[in-house]
Amino acid sequence: MTVVLHPQTEAVLQLMMAAYPDLGVGVTDAVAARRALSRTKQPPGPELSRVQDRVIPGAPGIPVRIYWPASGSAPHPVIVYFHGGGFVLCGLDSHDAICRMLAAGVSAIVIAVDYRLAPEHKYPAAVEDAYRAVAWAHANAAELGGDPERLVVAGDSAGGNLATVTCLRARDNDGPPIAFQLLLYPWLDFLSELPSRRDNAEGYYLTANHLRWFEQQYLNEPSEAALPHVSPLRAPDLAKLPPALVITAEYDPLRDEGEAYGLRLSEAGVPTRTYRADGLFHSFLAMMDFLPGAQEAAEIACAAVRSAVSVAALSSDA
Template sequence: MDKLKSALDPAIKRIVDPLIASPVPGPHMGGVEDARRSFRVSRRALAPALPEVASVHDVPAADDRPAMRVYRPWGIAGTDVLPAFLFFHGGGWVTGDLDTHDKACRSIANAARCAVIAVDYALAPERPFPAAPDDAHAAYKYVSAAFAELMIDPARLAIGGDSAGANIAAVLALKLRNVGAPPPRRQILIYPLTDFSAKTASKAEFEHGPTLNRAALDWFARQYLPDSAMATDWRASPLLASDHRHLPAALIITCGHDPLRDEGIAYADRLESAGVRVRRRHFPGQIHGFLLMGGVVPETTILIGEVASELQHAFAG
């Protein structure tokens, strides 16, 4: 095996082998609602038991911002002011919601001892690009202004997400830099898509994979980007931004058996070349999406620990 890819984690192999033997239809084989339903069902089957937290509070949407869900970690008094992690869920800009990532957000809150604020951003195709990054910016502005109500420290904010959510977080970091807004302490990018137009070795290697593959990626792109020319817009493909200087320090997590592996690595390279501090964590035996597989994949706990450790370090600085 090469240094980027080892044998599949045995826990992952037990998930993937039946899919190879009897493939299930990908999102491109049905409609949007079928894809959303399938994502919810599959992630529920792989999730851990519900982690208990101190509180969960839903913030309704308003004209100028999306809905959000605020988690406070177990054992924290209701009056304590906490650092906060603004989290954007994955799901290809089309699927996923506050509920699909509920257990992951709870686990991160407990492990990092911070508030986690999950954002219910706009989904395509009903609200295509650039609605999602616009919602992300609106959510960040709201959280920064409503710190007293949310009982969070506005000087200790971090942003991040998984997959499509990591893409949105990377774009948000660039946008905040561009408008001169106070930067987040950290950007946590878990197996991000960073370039819709990229033709990488990992995309070719896993073109026909049993989980995330080229057909699924192309379908998500068609839903999210009304015009294929938008693929080179930095708000869709943050790797293609003209300037990556003066961005928040980053934790970038990649997986060996993931078509997005190489563009995650490329984004880490690009940030480092621009003088941004990057910590890389690579899981050579893992597949895309394993953040939501904590019920069957022990390494998910390690992933959450890496995120929590990075957040604690960021908030302590």
């Protein structure tokens, strides 16, 4: 099947692919891949009232970047954000614009988490950091000017995986309470054989080869791929999880597993909306200012979070 993208989308896609390291082929070392990717300049996000880098204390300390919105009155909702990058790449700088967009669009405090990366720190290091960060955000929300009862977890790609796994852990550990989960083109099944893995395996930024390389870096052994905290789509029970918005991209190898997760959440009684961004590809929000349809997806994400935290506020006042 021949796919014809919008000309502007095609141009941006080619630029992003040219800047992306040839993982597992031309680039086999994670440090070299991070260095290559760090040279890619991202469009700036909105101006905010304050941005501060801090470290969550503990062993190890977890670096975070905290964004305060320029509008709205305290206490603000709190969004804990986990960046994508296959558990190997990216960090606070690469996802700065997305976090600014959420802070401005929701009028929320956003806490971006610089969790430990593979292969230096394999599974479950990132999972442990993610859960600790959400627990810290809940405990310290009031001091930051936030509302601990309006706590949201969010993430894209591998970060979407960490957001879902954190929700599972919070449910099973009796907290912290999470009001909503925002999952942006999440990676949810390391063993997926759904059609989008085949149909979108090459030519749309994230490739099948990238996914295999990321998996090799992240896991200690292949058998871990079936664990629910690695592949949350395979978790036996999704009941009693926070309401969710799952945003997928039409030309993304991860599309079908995100949509399957949304369906499973709904079937488990979790209020869930799944939105497919037609004509777009994985990581499209990194270039939201230049891709047709990307701004609409960003607005849908912000509106969903605003609605969810409004409901949470009403529930806490009742």
